Amino acid sequence: MASELAPTEIVALARLIDELDYYQLLHLRRGASISEVKQAYHFSSRAFHPDANRHLSANLQAAVATIARRITEAYSVLRDPGRNKAYLQHLEAGHGVRMQLSEARAEAGRRAVEQKGRTPQGRQYYNLAEAELRREDFAAAARNLQTALTFEPDNEFFKAQLKEAREKIR
């Protein structure tokens, strides 16, 4: 619960919130995996969700609400692989810590084509891999990504996913 943070720390964090990027908000390194994002978000929500903080004074509740909204804003961008990548680029280009939805959608849309595969077979094996990644069956995902890559050897997105899956197996 947020009671782990002292009242002054909560207020200070709320005031600082406009300066923090989405990774910093969730205490994540850049390039964290989707399941890490989710775990971090659940952890932060336990601390900052308004439902868990109704015992606080009105002032502190307002500060907690500000933080809660912003960590969810971060989550909604980072949990989507396409938007996550787009956000990294956005940060690296120095466009500020917040990303507008229209921007995230356009970027994610461009990536979606690459992501889902350009060939029917690539798409088919990638879809299987995607489901396995969600189930956290990384070995099976790696096998299917490998197969997908035989149809689209230059698909950067598949390569990145395969690398990530392999790291997870270890």
Add this chain to the structure above:
Amino acid sequence: MGKVIGIDLGTTNSCVAVFENGESHVIANTEGARTTPSIVAFTPSGEKLVGQIAKRQAVTNPENTIFAVKRLIGRKHDSDEVKRFSSFAPFKVEKSENGDAWVQVKDRAYSPQEISAMILSKMKDTASDYIGEPVEDVVVTVPAYFDDSQRQATQDAGKIAGLNVLRIINEPTAAALSFGLGDSQNRKLAVFDLGGGTFDISILEIANGVFEVRSTNGDTYLGGEDFDQEICSHILNEFKAEHGLDLRTDKMALQRIKEASERAKHELSSCEETDVNLPFIAADESGPKHLTTTLTREKLEELVRDLVERLVSPCKLALEDAGLRREEIDEVILVGGMTRMPIVERKVVEIFGKAPNKGVNPDEIVASGAAIQGGVLKGEVSSVLLLDVTPLSLGVETQGGVATKIIERNTTIPTSSGQVFSTTEDDQTVVSIHVVQGEREMAADNKTLGRFDLVGIPTAPRGVPQIEVSFEIDADGVVNVSAKDLGSGKSQAIRVTASGGLSEQDIESLVTEAEQHTQADRDRRDLVELRNKADGLVYSTERTLEEFAENVTAEDRKQLEAAIEKTRASVKGDDAVALRAVVDELSALTYKMTEQLYAELGGDDTE
């Protein structure tokens, strides 16, 4: 600390549960039923009836018996849904000053919020009677697919009923909470909720006590009432074909057919066929006409096929938005009375490819979950955290009337999102923003949430000022807007220019009015009780006088008889104060007499 209750404010029935000792219990009303019809009636004598008692007199008082008001709440009078509703409602639906749909009863118009407040009050009283002390804190549920104005209106209804609404939560989410509480398993649920007036589908993931809604979809105008309506039309058409009489203009006949349709629908969930018998439904030159027909399940399923088809697409969209295939869903939970219908259940199996879980009570699980969320908000349950989503996209109108999305549907709440605005002309100092909710491409096709102006923008060439507007949705699903000038870093002034529903003042005056009504109701009840007491006292005193005729002195008798006469006269009037005075007088005299009697007769009872 007072106890917290959860109320499922349904289209046709409502249910209340209390959270106590770490569990939630559904509470039966004074009539002994665990759900209460969401019906309010105004009798010719000016009395207000709520629940079963209102339903019972609907046939004889159709114009003043208000049902399914949830289908009107937070809607504009000119909307298609309201037009459809008014085309068959036996009561009048009127347009209020701000364009909302209200109901007209005799010479007074009521907002749907007020009618809902009367139902909420009844549920509140049910809970207070059970708990033995007044309750105030409540969690009220709404269909997941309700928009901002429907939620606000429901919250206002709670306020009018004198309740402290801790939170408005979504019905399927509440059901999931009740289903998954105390369950350590991680799993993915689909909650399929088909009630009296609305259809919701929600996909949730439960992991370590965190209930995360992944997506929700639905239709706020699809439910049991529509199924009843199909049966009704069929019976009416059949009768017309057979007798050449159109019963659509006869409100009383219509109400009888409506009730018979609902009954037939219920029976056909367990039987293959049922008879509809309505004697003396109409009369013409040849004499009285009776309505007798047989309805089979097969016929029913044919009548409602189109309605059932409309369940499919929201489910598919919800799965898609959750990023899940149907094989990945671990459990399908059925909520709402309409899921008892075999054709609906078959559709669910067809959509999700698995048999639904049958272990829950579809009528009670929502109220029970709402009470649990009440426990969470009161800090009595700390293991659970609910992460819900906003059901509809939030956007602003941009050039050419296009709706540009700022926060997408199925985004977890509370959340925020920033959007930078600028000027389109040199030295422009005001930028107007039109906030809309919905999925349509054009702003005009979506629902207006509000309009506001960014004012006092420093003069500059067009496109130079950069104002970041932060759109925020809080945990109740209510939308707020704040703005900041990115140039100066100062917060930017906002002027709200339009919103719907009831104003704060409206609500306050309604609260006062409701309280006065409560007072009036209480006074009336007190008077009735007093009259009963007076009658009882007169009777027992007379009996005593008769029995112990020789033991009572003539003087005492005279006094007593005078007091009895006064009481008798007073009982006929409406003056509670006067009645109380004579009752007190009579009972004092009676005491005196009995005391003397005991003393004289040397009764064993030593006081």
